[in-house]
Amino acid sequence: MKENLTAGIDLNEIIVSNPASTYFMRIKGNSLRHRHILEDDMLAVDRSRPPLPGCLTVFCRNGEFLCRELVRNGEGLALKDSSDYIIAVDDSIEIFGVVTGVVRKI
Numbered sequence: 001m002k003e004n005l006t007a008g009i010d011l012n013e014i015i016v017s018n019p020a021s022t023y024f025m026r027i028k029g030n031s032l033r034h035r036h037i038l039e040d041d042m043l044a045v046d047r048s049r050p051p052l053p054g055c056l057t058v059f060c061r062n063g064e065f066l067c068r069e070l071v072r073n074g075e076g077l078a079l080k081d082s083s084d085y086i087i088a089v090d091d092s093i094e095i096f097g098v099v100t101g102v103v104r105k106i
Helices: 011-015
Strands: 022-026 042-046 056-061 064-073 076-080 086-088 093-103
Touching: 011 093, 042 056, 064 086, 064 093
Parallel strands: none
Antiparallel strands: 022 042, 042 093, 056 064, 056 093, 064 076, 076 086
16 A cells, blocks of 8 residues: 655644644643653644543643543542652632643654
8 A cells, every 4th residue: 555645644634623622732741641642742632622530631720731640539530640759620610721742853
């Protein structure tokens, strides 16, 4: 099977299901290295998708955007990083959206 290298690739078709609610954010730091997401990778974040346990979730805490895995924590939800540090989801945290894709320039 021959590949058609002249045909373009539209990343919107691949990682964006709801364009009106999708944002792109660049990762700073290496806190998601365990998920194979590196500094300067670009995240596609969909605000319309419900945050479910197991999803990578972008949230805002004290004016800072962070990305962590959403997990169950007893009766509630929490955000977990690579060192298993848990941040309880409470009124001080605004969940911004769910990561739907990662783009890396090499």
